[in-house]
Amino acid sequence: MRKFPMNRRSVLASMAAAGLAAGFYPRAALSQDGKVLRVRAYSDIQNLDPAFRKAAPDDDVMRNILPGLATMAAGDSWQWQKDAATRLEQVDATHIEFTLMDGLVWSDGHGPVTADDVKFSLERMIDPALDSPYKGDWAALDHVEVSDDRSGVIILREAFPPLWNVGLVFGSGRILSRAAVTAAGGRFDTRPPAQCGRYAIREWLPKQRLVLAKNPDWPGTPGVFDEVHVIPIDDEKTAEIALEAGDIDYTWVAVSSIPRYRATPPRGGKVAVKPSLAYVWLGMNQEHAPFDKLEVRRAVQQAVDVPSVLEAAYFGAAVPSTGLIAPGLLGHRDKLIYGYDPDRARDLLKQAGLGGGFDCTIDVLNKAERVSAAQAVQASLAAVGINVEIRPHDSGTFWSIGDQSSGDTWKTIQLLIQRFSMQPDPAFATDWFVPEQIGIWNWERWNSPEYGELNAKAKLETDNAKRAAMYVRMQDLMEESGSYLFLTHEAVGVGYRDTVEPALMPAGNPIFYGFRPVA
Amino acid sequence: MLAYALRRGGLAVVIVAVALVILIAMIQFIPGDPAAVLLGPLASPEMREAFRARMGLDQPAVVQILRFFFRVLGGDLGTDVLTNRPVLDTVLEQLPFTLTLIFASIGWSAALGIPLGCLAAVRRGSAADRLVGVLSVAAIALPSFVVAIWGLLLFAVTLDWFPTIGAGEPGQPLDRLHHLVLPSLAVGLGWVGYLARMVRATMLEVLSENHIRTARAFGLTEGTITFRYALKIAIVPTVVLLGIGVGHMISGAVFAEIVFARPGIGRLIFDALATRNYPTVMGAVMVTTVFYVVSTLAADLVAAALDPRVRAGL
Numbered sequence: 106m107r108k109f110p111m112n113r114r115s116v117l118a119s120m121a122a123a124g125l126a127a128g129f130y131p132r133a134a135l136s137q138d139g140k141v142l143r144v145r146a147y148s149d150i151q152n153l154d155p156a157f158r159k160a161a162p163d164d165d166v167m168r169n170i171l172p173g174l175a176t177m178a179a180g181d182s183w184q185w186q187k188d189a190a191t192r193l194e195q196v197d198a199t200h201i202e203f204t205l206m207d208g209l210v211w212s213d214g215h216g217p218v219t220a221d222d223v224k225f226s227l228e229r230m231i232d233p234a235l236d237s238p239y240k241g242d243w244a245a246l247d248h249v250e251v252s253d254d255r256s257g258v259i260i261l262r263e264a265f266p267p268l269w270n271v272g273l274v275f276g277s278g279r280i281l282s283r284a285a286v287t288a289a290g291g292r293f294d295t296r297p298p299a300q301c302g303r304y305a306i307r308e309w310l311p312k313q314r315l316v317l318a319k320n321p322d323w324p325g326t327p328g329v330f331d332e333v334h335v336i337p338i339d340d341e342k343t344a345e346i347a348l349e350a351g352d353i354d355y356t357w358v359a360v361s362s363i364p365r366y367r368a369t370p371p372r373g374g375k376v377a378v379k380p381s382l383a384y385v386w387l388g389m390n391q392e393h394a395p396f397d398k399l400e401v402r403r404a405v406q407q408a409v410d411v412p413s414v415l416e417a418a419y420f421g422a423a424v425p426s427t428g429l430i431a432p433g434l435l436g437h438r439d440k441l442i443y444g445y446d447p448d449r450a451r452d453l454l455k456q457a458g459l460g461g462g463f464d465c466t467i468d469v470l471n472k473a474e475r476v477s478a479a480q481a482v483q484a485s486l487a488a489v490g491i492n493v494e495i496r497p498h499d500s501g502t503f504w505s506i507g508d509q510s511s512g513d514t515w516k517t518i519q520l521l522i523q524r525f526s527m528q529p530d531p532a533f534a535t536d537w538f539v540p541e542q543i544g545i546w547n548w549e550r551w552n553s554p555e556y557g558e559l560n561a562k563a564k565l566e567t568d569n570a571k572r573a574a575m576y577v578r579m580q581d582l583m584e585e586s587g588s589y590l591f592l593t594h595e596a597v598g599v600g601y602r603d604t605v606e607p608a609l610m611p612a613g614n615p616i617f618y619g620f621r622p623v624a
Numbered sequence: 625m626l627a628y629a630l631r632r633g634g635l636a637v638v639i640v641a642v643a644l645v646i647l648i649a650m651i652q653f654i655p656g657d658p659a660a661v662l663l664g665p666l667a668s669p670e671m672r673e674a675f676r677a678r679m680g681l682d683q684p685a686v687v688q689i690l691r692f693f694f695r696v697l698g699g700d701l702g703t704d705v706l707t708n709r710p711v712l713d714t715v716l717e718q719l720p721f722t723l724t725l726i727f728a729s730i731g732w733s734a735a736l737g738i739p740l741g742c743l744a745a746v747r748r749g750s751a752a753d754r755l756v757g758v759l760s761v762a763a764i765a766l767p768s769f770v771v772a773i774w775g776l777l778l779f780a781v782t783l784d785w786f787p788t789i790g791a792g793e794p795g796q797p798l799d800r801l802h803h804l805v806l807p808s809l810a811v812g813l814g815w816v817g818y819l820a821r822m823v824r825a826t827m828l829e830v831l832s833e834n835h836i837r838t839a840r841a842f843g844l845t846e847g848t849i850t851f852r853y854a855l856k857i858a859i860v861p862t863v864v865l866l867g868i869g870v871g872h873m874i875s876g877a878v879f880a881e882i883v884f885a886r887p888g889i890g891r892l893i894f895d896a897l898a899t900r901n902y903p904t905v906m907g908a909v910m911v912t913t914v915f916y917v918v919s920t921l922a923a924d925l926v927a928a929a930l931d932p933r934v935r936a937g938l
Contacts, residue, residue, distance in 0.1 A: 148895075149895075151706045151707060152706065152707070159664065159706065236668060236670065236671055238663065238664060238666035238667045238668070238671065239666060241666065294707050294708045294709070295707050295708075295709070310794065310887070311707075311714065311717055311718070311887070312718060312887035312888070312891060312892065313790060313791060313887045314790070336789065336790065336885065337885070338789060338885040339882055339885070339891070339895070340882050340883060340885070342773075343776075343788070343789065343882070343883055343884070343885050344885075346776050346777065346780065346781060346788050347788040347789045347885070349781050350776075350780045350781045350784065350787070350788045351784075352780075352787055352788045352789050352790075353789070372781070498655075499656075499898060500661070500898050500899075501654070501655075501656040501658075501661050501897065501898055501899065501900045502654075502655040502656040503656075504656070504660060504661050505655075505656045505657040505660035505661060506655075508657060508660045510657070510660075510669060510672065511656070511657030511659075511660050512655075512657070514655065
């Protein structure tokens with residue numbers, strides 16, 4: 106007997122045959138010709154100006170539509186590679202020479218990409234009048250000297266190693282057209298006035314999709330897919346279902362889904378697990394009693410069973426961390442100073458005069474894994490007599506509770522579970538805990554002048570061994586303070602259809618133009 | 625009828641104004657600094673101050689309310705602080721998706737729920753009545769998000785009949801319809817139950833009235849009695865319920881737009897609230913409030929047109 110398979114096409118055909126719209130539906134799923142890559146972004150684009158970009162989806166798009174001198178390469182280790190430059194060389198500690206590729210042309214009739222555009226773009230990042238929040242990425246830039254149409258020299262005031270891991274290779278290093286941006290009033294938002302990349306924005310339907318079309322004028326190696334559709338899907342679980350249904354080709358998956366996908370891969374897809382650079386920690390506000398006592402903070406550090414916390418929050422998909430800086434990066438620390446020891450924690454509480462225990466609060470973002478982690482911390486601390494009340498907050502509230510300029514809620518913080526994202530340079534992790542950040546992002550209100558000095562010096566140190574030792578010492582200081590219990594770097598789960606070979610940075614950041622179809 | 629419509633119209637304007645005052649007042653008490661949330665960790669204190677001034681957050685609440693009202697009167701809902709696009713443009717882009725979802729949901733639920741209610745009333749006490757009763761309660765009891773997830777897993781992933789995400793290709797109505805099936809199923813299923821129960825109850829009341837007995841005595845068929853005489857009266861409370869339901873479904877659309885990654889006003893408000901993007905929150909909520917008030921007003925006017933007793937009572 107002949108079978109009639111039911112699938113989306115047959116459903117559509119049935120709807121058309123039913124007289125709903127015969128003839129006005131010219132094609133089925135757009136990607137079925139294999140030339141369209143559909144990727145999920147966790148939010149819609151918000152700002153594509155390198156100086157004012159908002160989130161990772163902005164960076165992921167900018168990488169495809171704006172040229173840079175360098176970019177991060179796909180692979181398992183953090184390596185930069187030339188992007189729109191044929192030459193990029195640090196000739197001494199403060200001089201970086203560059204030559205642009207021949208044939209780079211801006212869209213919309215804005216002419217060739219020139220060394221003067223590089224000068225405009227990089228100096229713009231540190232322009233006090235523009236006040237870019239990313240000016241720190243180019244903090245050591247003095248100026249850019251233009252040698253000819255395609256060549257120039259980036260001149261730094263002092264050596265600045267983070268430039269090669271952050272400033273040059275990510276969003277802050279993207280090049281803009283001086284003429285186009287100036288004509289647009291000096292800055293732009295979601296519609297770049299001129300583009301030059303392997304792709305260009307063809308269409309943006311807010312909250313629906315952004316369509317990148319291959320740029321035929323790109324003189325280097327082009328992208329493989331004719332179009333890339335960037336689809337904003339807020340909900341991770343929805344994205345996972347869409348991947349399994351074949352509606353998208355690539356997405357990040359929830360950390361909590363990784364063990365399930367390890368056991369049973371998504372139908373027609375694969376999941377890879379990448380080491381995340383992010384860092385998650387349990388913080389303690391030194392100015393709020395009883396955490397103003399070192400013994401109490403140390404007791405909390407030694408009372409929390411971190412593997413149990415991670416099992417509860419990430420179902421075994423994440424491993425304990427030893428500091429802010431992830432394995433594989435300069436400055437990674439091999440081990441903790443203070444391990445899990447609940448008996449010692451009880452002794453410390455007695456020493457602090459709190460042998461009978463006490464009540465306190467823990468503030469967390471209302472994400473499932475953060476709340477689960479807080480519940481596991483609550484259970485660990487209950488075992489030594491500390492009763493914890495969990496206070497979950499939505500993102501809008503959470504991200505300003507420790508900010509002194511936003512009100513008085515910072516005074517109520519006792520414990521908190523916090524997660525910061527990270528770039529592949531240690532300076533990006535350590536900047537937030539200096540004394541100047543107290544009341545801004547240093548919510549533990551830890552004040553260590555030694556840490557602050559080391560942080561400033563490490564950014565300028567060109568000897569990698571010395572630089573690494575400084576960052577290890579800084580993490581030792583954090584742990585010694587008792588205000589920090591390092592939990593994990595999490596993990597990044599990347600799901601993709603088995604018809605696609607993704608191009609990913611070591612932490613899973615997608616490079617759309619490097620994705621290829623699998624024959 | 626005209627006087628009634630004018631009275632209800634005036635009342636609608638007052639309701640919109642009061643709702644907006646409450647909204648703006650509530651925003652004052654929501655914790656979280658929009659400048660900190662929107663500008664991120666790297667913003668300098670000066671940037672944050674400039675941002676607060678640009679959003680008018682440094683002004684007293686009364687000033688903010690008055691400014692907003694004057695802007696709205698001039699047809700300006702403000703500027704989205706993330707994208708710098710006019711809020712009105714953003715809202716008008718998203719609104720059609722939500723309206724399509726709401727009307728599709730209410731349409732299919734009414735098309736199914738009203739006849740089921742009639743059937744249950746006409747066959748009171750029969751197996752059909754009991755079956756409709758059980759199914760109605762089940763439909764009401766099932767949480768919409770559960771229906772959405774089950775629908776996705778069954779009809780999109782396992783059977784591959786419908787797409788999981790999005791609203792379909794622009795300019796391709798059949799594809800848009802294809803993308804609408806699962807979201808409208810999730811949003812509308814509970815309403816099938818509500819409507820069936822309500823129509824059954826009101827029909828039973830009407831069917832026991834004297835004029836229906838008289839119609840039967842004149843030998844009219846059951847079909848004519850049910851659909852021409854009884855339903856016309858019994859439908860009035862249902863029409864009012866539908867008017868309220870259309871407004872109520874805007875909140876139901878929030879989850880559907882998130883779960884199905886559809887564009888729409890619900891998702892717009894949800895995202896804007898999470899990032900404390902207040903101009904967009906206020907503009908979008910104002911539009912939905914107006915829509916809610918207009919839909920209930922329309923329902924009242926239809927009810928008044930159907931039943932002169934409603935007009936007389938107000």
